[in-house]
Amino acid sequence: MSPELIVSTVAISLALLFYTWGVFGERRHGSLNLKYVLLFWAGLACDTTGTLIMSNIASQSNATGFGIHGLTGALAIVLMIVHALWATFTYLRGSQQARRRFHTFSTVVWLLWLVPYIIGMLVGIPAIHLKAVCAIGTAIVVVGLLAVYLFARDRNDDRPRPRGHGHGPAASR
Template sequence: MQLLLAIVTITLALVFYTLGVFAERRAGELKLNHLGLFALGLIFDTTGTTIMSAIAKAEPVTGITLHQITGMLAIFLMAFHLIWGIYVYFKGSIQSKQTFHRFSLVVWLFWLVPYIVGMIVGMKH
């Protein structure tokens, strides 16, 4: 049951974050609803990662994996992205609001790495 919940929450993170990134690109500027989607993506990713970590603790420890490192970096990047987005939305110039999507796409692409690696690792079990 825990594994299913983790899979659902991390997939919801993918859905919300993807919607936020591509809605922002389509709009041509950062809007408040995009920040909400980024926040939901971060919340669901953190929740899913926390559940997955609890599941992993039940298995023998073999050291830190590339998946764990990229996963934690992705969460930190998502958090930084959200904080930077809040700053840009409230204090940034019009140009920074219009170019923020470039950073969003980079963070989203990086986030895909641990998501895809997690799926591959999960399929092997």
């Protein structure tokens, strides 16, 4: 494995760590705060760094065209930029309600970001090395299942519970 590939893989893995920590920390905390905004920016910086290095590696190889991985990866970076900017704006100028509800947007962007991450992992890891079509289908299924789970869980957490039972907003009253 080339040093460039190692650095890019570490950078994108750190992006996954920072972004996941930010999104799920914010969800658990129940409100957007500065720590999560900074984690979103750190995830974006790591993902952009890793993606640029991997793009450089691909341009030096026999890779042809931009491909679905490149397209979804570029879209994911654009979404992460919008997300980080919106998080910053919401943190600085948003209402308390906007800060509490920001996690829905964060979750959607995180799920969409996972698609190219999973595609790259399935296509790029030699032991797995799926063809692009299989990798795309697998990524969409995995992300779809995660979305159903997370949003069903959100819906269940919003239901009123008797005092002192369960978890979520109603349990802490």
